Amino acid sequence: MMEYMSTQNGVAEDSSAGSRKRKAESISNISNPVNNNNNNNNNMDVVHGRSSESSSSDEESCCKKLREEHIKAKVTIVSMKTDASDTSLIVKDGYQWRKYGQKVTRDNPCPRAYFRCSFAPGCPVKKKVQRTIEDQSIVVATYEGEHNHPQTSKPELGASTNTSTASRLNVTTIAGTTTSVPCSTTLNSSGPTITLDLTAPKTVEKRDMKMNHSTTSPTGGNSIRTASSTTTTGGEYQNRPEFQQFLIEQMATSLTKDPSFKAALAAAISGKILQQNNQTGRW
DNA sequence: CGTTTTTGACCGGCGC
């Protein structure tokens, strides 16, 4: 199963690399509320999901985008607060990145850096890193695609040896899945902007999990705004391992109790098996 | 010497 998934990933990402599509700029929008966290030295907010255009209401253009997103890799937006004096635009997430470009965009005088994953030669993941206009100490990293290899090292979140690190991490899952940021506290984020992407067959099970995960979260709403408002109160607690363990257990419980998830999982697995058997021509 | 970073040039999509 995993083998199959990985090969599917490779195909999908490769095709996505060939079709570049311009996406709406959302970095400043996303990182706006993070400014409320200025009292914390190291902060990190993560938004998992599609590119910013994934809203719940634009059904008009969804048909066009369906195809596009079918090709496109998943997009993960990460905003983290770093030391203001740290101008390196380096986000230590446990992977090895190679910078291949830098550009000053129109809407932000701060240069945007482009990175590729250099650990695995065939790894399709790309990353864009840019500081926000509002708060130059906040760095927004946009990940595209999924790693087809494990992390090269532990991400420096919390236990920092260098300057640019984050001690707190908030994850919002909109759609799709990513394992690039192992620390996940979705309780205070997640929200109504969930986009059920039926065009990405490889992530059916995980997406459902994320969906359930989101629905079981006590708070919905705009992810970052919620995150920033709760940072001063619940941030420490969310970072504690027992809390994360609790979250994981909650997720597992909700998933195993949900018959629709079981059905989706079974359908996905059987579908994959049948598909593979058809390809090999043995059935 | 191999790898990574820098940086101007180039490419292609999009709006007018």
Added chain:
DNA sequence: GCGCCGGTCAAAAACG
């Protein structure tokens, strides 16, 4: 068709 703009390329420089 043209210009703008984001993203990528690739040669040179820097680095370990």
